[in-house]
């Protein structure tokens with residue numbers, strides 16, 4: 001089915017880039033094909049912009065900054081609120097575009113539109129709270145005043161797994177702070193980003209303040225990080241690309257926020273509420289068919305509760321429905337591409353070869369197209385690939401442990417530290433374990449942690465900085481200290 005036939009408003013399906021308020025093609029007409037991961041069908045093309053066009057986009061954003069920074073917080077808040085309302089108004093069309101290009105079940109895509117819009121609303125509200133401070137002076141009559149100013153032109157490089165929310169979490173904060181943003185969405189999922197561009201224009205956000213560029217990722221990142229005008233880069237994606245971008249940003253000392261890989265442990269202690277733990281495990285593991293950076297990657301389950309947990313988890317997994325994201329009742333859909341399928345299969349094969357037990361679900365080796373059935377393995381040990389590396393797919397891997405100390409050591413035995421989860425009803429243990437886990441986000445008796453009001457981000461190789469919450473705005477401002485001499 002063509003993209004257009006899924007939409008009620010065809011103007012939301014744009015195959016051009018938004019640069020300085022103009023919708024443009026590549027100067028040489030080059031394009032990139034975008035496919036539907038569920039069928040492999042090509043759903044459209046987007047421009048592959050040239051270096052010169054990228055440079056021009058930065059200049060346009062810089063020009064827009066001169067005026068945008070002068071707007072009042074209330075003016076920016078009102079524009080962002082209009083953008084938020086338009087996203088909700090066009091929820092169904094944006095969700096359809098997302099399912100078409102990313103594959104996720106339509107119900108989840110609708111949920112993502114709401115989640116994405118919630119960041120715009122949150123930062124519209126926060127725009128008015130970019131407070132400074134006053135500090136007693138060091139000399140009689142002296143005053144120290146601290147203000148926060150927009151950092152300048154900003155850029156975002158965003159991933160395919162959340163084609164809307166990973167943009168709005170960055171752009172909401174940037175625009176609220178008074179900064180223009182250039183967004184480079186993943187080449188697999190540009191149409192959602194371009195639809196957000198259409199709505200930003202309709203909301204009245206001035207030309208050049210929100211730009212969407214598509215093309216060759218390496219060239220675009222080099223131009224953005226090679227520019228003295230771009231003062232901040234926010235990236236969500238793999239740790240290897242993130243650290244490379246960070247090195248590139250060093251040249252012009254650009255500020256960076258990095259939301260990188262994870263390897264989330266999900267610990268179930270003997271004293272956990274078993275049904276709640278299984279419910280949380282399902283939400284946490286199978287959201288977006290396991291393709292979420294905060295998805296549980298390793299289930300650590302204490303011996304006393306291990307067998308009933310595995311039994312109930314297998315039963316719950318049996319109720320998942322795999323299919324095309326547009327089909328009714330589907331909860332698990334096609335993975336983004338063949339490489340993603342291959343990775344799940346490799347982790348599964350490696351685990352079995354090293355002694356794990358296949359408990360439920362078909363082997364990923366039987367995947368058809370990009371469809372992998374949710375699969376459960378037990379008897380997992382730290383030497384297996386699934387413990388070292390994020391699977392990013394619907395493979396649930398269970399490790400048995402005996403003591404709290406063991407669980408903490410296993411959980412922290414990774415270079416990553418984005419999210420960690422645990423289930424316990426013992427308040428003393430809750431505080432002990434929450435303090436000991438090395439992660440930026442801890443779900444305690446909770447499997448769904450993402451929320452616009454909460455600071456999202458990791459420690460160790462999982463990244464730098466926080467998105468969402470009031471802290472998300474700090475990433476887009478510079479502190480200025482005014483030393484006011486006494487009379």
Ligand SMILES: O=CCCC(=O)O
Pocket residue numbers: 161162165291292293294450456
């Ligand atoms: O996959 C990355 C982000 C997911 C989320 O915001 O919950």
